[in-house]
Amino acid sequence: MKIINPHTGQLIQEVAEDTAQTLAEKYALLQKGQSTWQALGLPHRISVITRYLHLLEETLEAGALLLTQEVGKPLQQARNEINGARTRIQWMLEHVQKALEEEVMSETSAMTELIRYEPLGVVANISAWNYPYLVGTNVIIPALLAGNAVLNKPSEFATLSGIHIGQLLKRAGVPEDAFQLACGAGEVGKLLIDLPLDGYFFTGSYATGHAIYKRVAEKMVPCQCELGGKDPLYVADDVEDINAVAAATADGAFYNSGQSCCAVERIYVHEKIYDTYIQAFAEEVKSWKMGDPMQEGVYIGALTRPAQVDLLTDQVNDALQKGAALLTGGKSIEGPGNHFQPTVLINATHDMRLMKEESFGPIIGIMKVSHDEEAIRLMNDTSYGLTASVYSSSRSRAEQLLGKMNTGTGYWNCCDRVSAALPWSGRGHSGFGSSLSVVGLRSFTRPKAYHLKK
Numbered sequence: 001m002k003i004i005n006p007h008t009g010q011l012i013q014e015v016a017e018d019t020a021q022t023l024a025e026k027y028a029l030l031q032k033g034q035s036t037w038q039a040l041g042l043p044h045r046i047s048v049i050t051r052y053l054h055l056l057e058e059t060l061e062a063g064a065l066l067l068t069q070e071v072g073k074p075l076q077q078a079r080n081e082i083n084g085a086r087t088r089i090q091w092m093l094e095h096v097q098k099a100l101e102e103e104v105m106s107e108t109s110a111m112t113e114l115i116r117y118e119p120l121g122v123v124a125n126i127s128a129w130n131y132p133y134l135v136g137t138n139v140i141i142p143a144l145l146a147g148n149a150v151l152n153k154p155s156e157f158a159t160l161s162g163i164h165i166g167q168l169l170k171r172a173g174v175p176e177d178a179f180q181l182a183c184g185a186g187e188v189g190k191l192l193i194d195l196p197l198d199g200y201f202f203t204g205s206y207a208t209g210h211a212i213y214k215r216v217a218e219k220m221v222p223c224q225c226e227l228g229g230k231d232p233l234y235v236a237d238d239v240e241d242i243n244a245v246a247a248a249t250a251d252g253a254f255y256n257s258g259q260s261c262c263a264v265e266r267i268y269v270h271e272k273i274y275d276t277y278i279q280a281f282a283e284e285v286k287s288w289k290m291g292d293p294m295q296e297g298v299y300i301g302a303l304t305r306p307a308q309v310d311l312l313t314d315q316v317n318d319a320l321q322k323g324a325a326l327l328t329g330g331k332s333i334e335g336p337g338n339h340f341q342p343t344v345l346i347n348a349t350h351d352m353r354l355m356k357e358e359s360f361g362p363i364i365g366i367m368k369v370s371h372d373e374e375a376i377r378l379m380n381d382t383s384y385g386l387t388a389s390v391y392s393s394s395r396s397r398a399e400q401l402l403g404k405m406n407t408g409t410g411y412w413n414c415c416d417r418v419s420a421a422l423p424w425s426g427r428g429h430s431g432f433g434s435s436l437s438v439v440g441l442r443s444f445t446r447p448k449a450y451h452l453k454k
Contacts, residue, residue, distance in 0.1 A: 001184060003160055006072035007293055007302040009336035015159055017184035020191050023151075026180040027195045030122045030149035033177020038119055038147035042100065045145050046093055052172035053089050056082055056133075063133075063164055065294075070160050071129055072302030072338070073256055074293045085133040089141055091420035092441065096145045099441040112452040117445035119147035120222060121198030124182075126189050126212070127162065128203040129155035129304055130259045136165055138226075138424065138435040139201045139444075144174060146444040151197070153182040153189060155204075157304050197221065199444070203261075204228075205358075206384075206429040224433030224443060227426060228358045229386030230265045232379035233415055234401065235277055236372070236392035237270035245391050246280035252389070252415035253364045254285065254342055257300055261430075262387045262409070262416050266348070266355050267366045268375045274368045278346050281366070282327040285342050290333075300362055303338040312340050312361045319345050319352040319365065329362070350381055358384070372397075376404050385427030389415040 003012045018026075037045075056063070064078035073081070102116045125139040132154055143150050154162025166181045182188055186208075193200070193215045199222040202212050209225035216223040233252065239245045253264040269277050293301030303309060309332045316330050329343030340362055348355050348365035355365045369375045379388055389411040390398040402410035408425035411417070418424055423434040434440050 001156060001159065003070060005069055005337070006304050006306075007337045007339075009338075012069060013160065015163075015183055018182050018188050018191070020194075023182060023188070023191050023195060026151060026182065027122065027197070029177045030151055030180055033175060034119070034122055034147075034149035037144075037149060037175060037178040042097065042145070042147075045147065046096065048173040049089065049141060049145060050093060052169055052174070053086055053093070055168045055172055056086050056089075059164075059168065063161070066164055067132070067158075067161050068293050068301070071132070071158055071304045072293055073259075074298045074301045075296065077256055077301075081131055081133050085137040088134070088137050088420040088436070092141055092145065095438065096142070096441055099438045100146060100445065110454055112450070112454070114450045114452070116448050116450065117146070117442060118448055119143075120444055120446060122149045122151065123199035123201060123444065124192050124195070124197050125150060125152045126192065126200070126202040126204070127152065127154050127158070128261075129157035130256065130261075132158040132161040133165065134418075135203045135226075136162070138203075138440070140165070140169075140179075142435075142441045143201075143444045144169075144178065146441070148199075148444055149178045149180075151180050151182055151192065151195075153184070153192060156185040159183055200224070201433075201435075202226070206431075209431055222433075222443075224435070225431035226261070226424070226433070226435065227386075227429060227431035228360070228384065229261050229263075229426070229430050230356070230358055230382045230384040231262055231387045231389070231407075231415075232382070233264045233267045233389040234369075234372075234375040234379060234391070235267065235269045235273065236375075236390065236394075236397065237272040238393045238397075239273065239391050240393050242273055242276050243280045246277055247284045249389075249391065249415060250281050250284045250364075254288070254300065254362050255416060257303055257340075258362045258364075259304060259360055260416060262418065263360075264364065264389065264415050265359055267364060268369045268378055269366060270375075271368050271370050278327065278344075278366055282344050285344055286328055288342060290339070290342065300342050303340055303361060306338050308361050309338050309340055312343070312359065312363050315352075315354045315357070315359060315363060316343060316345070319348060319354045322349065322352050324348050324352060324354070324365065350378065356382070372401060376401055380404070380406060383429040386430035387411060387415070 329341035333339035
C-alpha cells in the first residue's frame with residue numbers, strides 16, 4: 001500500500017497490507033490474551049495508559065510532523081490534535097474508575113442487587129483519517145481501560161499515524177496480545193467483519209457505516225457507527241458582535257480544511273444582519289494563509305483525498321448554475337497535491353447539492369432567512385443529525401431552538417467542538433451509539449445484573 005503526501009503528491013512510504021491469514025492470526029493472539037489483560041485489573045491498565053499519555057507529550061513534534069505529511073493538515077493543527085487527544089485521555093483516566101466500578105442498586109437484609117461492567121472481549125476499531133489521534137482515542141483508550149483487547153484498523157489515509165499510535169501503546173506497556181494493528185484499505189476492513197469479534201466500532205461515512213452495520217447485524221454483537229454530518233448553524237438577529245461571530249463561525253466551517261464530521265456545513269443568517277455578516281465572513285476567509293502545511297502560519301492545507309477535489313468542484317458548479325453567488329474561492333489549485341481554495345457561496349438554497357450533501361472540504365453555503373421558524377425548518381431538512389449551532393445573545397432563545405433540532409449535540413455561541421465530558425452521538429445518517437463521557441466509557445462493556453440472596 002502506497003502512502004502519498006497529499007500536499008506534494010509524492011510517495012512517503014510503502015506499507016504491507018494485512019491478509020485474511022494475518023488478520024486471523026492477530027485475532028487468535030488477541031482472543032488468547034484478552035482475559036489476561038482483563039485480569040491485570042483496572043489500576044494496572046490505568047498506569048499503562050498514563051505512560052502512553054506521557055509518551056504522546058514526549059513525541060509531540062515527531063507525531064505532528066508525521067500527521068501533517070500523511071493527511072495534509074497544517075502543522076499547528078496537527079499539534080492541536082495530539083494535545084486534544086491528551087486532554088481527552090486525561091479526562092478518561094480521572095473518571096474511568098467511577099464509571100466502571102460496580103454499582104449497588106439496592107441492599108436489604110435479604111437481598112443485594114448490583115451491576116458489574118464486564119468487557120466485551122476482542123473489539124475492532126475501524127477508524128477515520130481526518131483526526132486519527134482524536135478518533136482513535138475515543139475508542140482505543142476506553143476499550144483498553146475496560147479490559148478489552150483491540151484490533152485497530154487505521155484509515156489507509158492515516159496508516160503511518162496509526163502505526164505510531166500502536167508503537168507508543170506497546171512502549172507504554174500494552175501487551176502484544178491486547179492490541180494489534182490491521183493495515184490496509186477497504187478490503188481489509190471487509191475482512192475484519194468476517195472475524196468473530198465481540199464488537200465493532202466504526203468512524204467514517206454513512207455509506208460505509210451502513211454497509212458495516214448490515215454485515216455485523218447477523219452476529220448479534222455491538223456495532224457502533226459514528227458517521228458524517230451536514231451540520232447547520234443559525235445566526236440570529238440579536239448577536240452583539242457580528243464581526244466576532246463571523247470569524248468564529250468561519251473557523252467552525254474551515255478548520256482542518258472543513259474535513260470534520262462536526263464542521264459547520266451550512267449557515268442560515270437572519271435577514272436583518274445578513275449583508276453585514278457575509279461581508280465580515282468573506283473578509284475573515286480571505287485573510288487566511290493557504291499552502292504548504294509544513295509552514296508555520298498556514299491555515300488551509302491540503303485535502304487528504306484526491307477525489308474530494310472533484311466533489312467540491314461539482315458542488316460549486318451546481319450552486320452557481322442554480323443562482324448562488326461566489327464571494328471567494330471556488331476552484332482547485334493547479335499543481336501537485338490536493339488543494340482547493342476556501343470557498344464561500346451566498347444566496348444558497350436547498351435546491352443546491354451544497355446545502356444537502358456532505359461536503360467535507362473548505363466550502364460553505366450561506367442562506368438568508370426571515371425568522372427563527374424558517375431557520376429551524378431548514379436546519380432540520382436533512383437526513384443527518386450530528387450537531388446544530390445557534391448564535392444569539394439570548395440563551396433561552398437558543399435553547400428553545402436547539403431543543404427542536406434532531407441532533408446529538410447542540411451548541412450555543414460556539415460550534416465544531418467536542419468535550420470528553422459529554423457524549424458524542426449522532427441521529428439518522430449520522431449514526432448511533434455514544435463515545436466519550438461516562439456513557440462512552442461504558443459503551444465498551446456489558447452490564448451484568450447480580451441478584452444476591454443472603
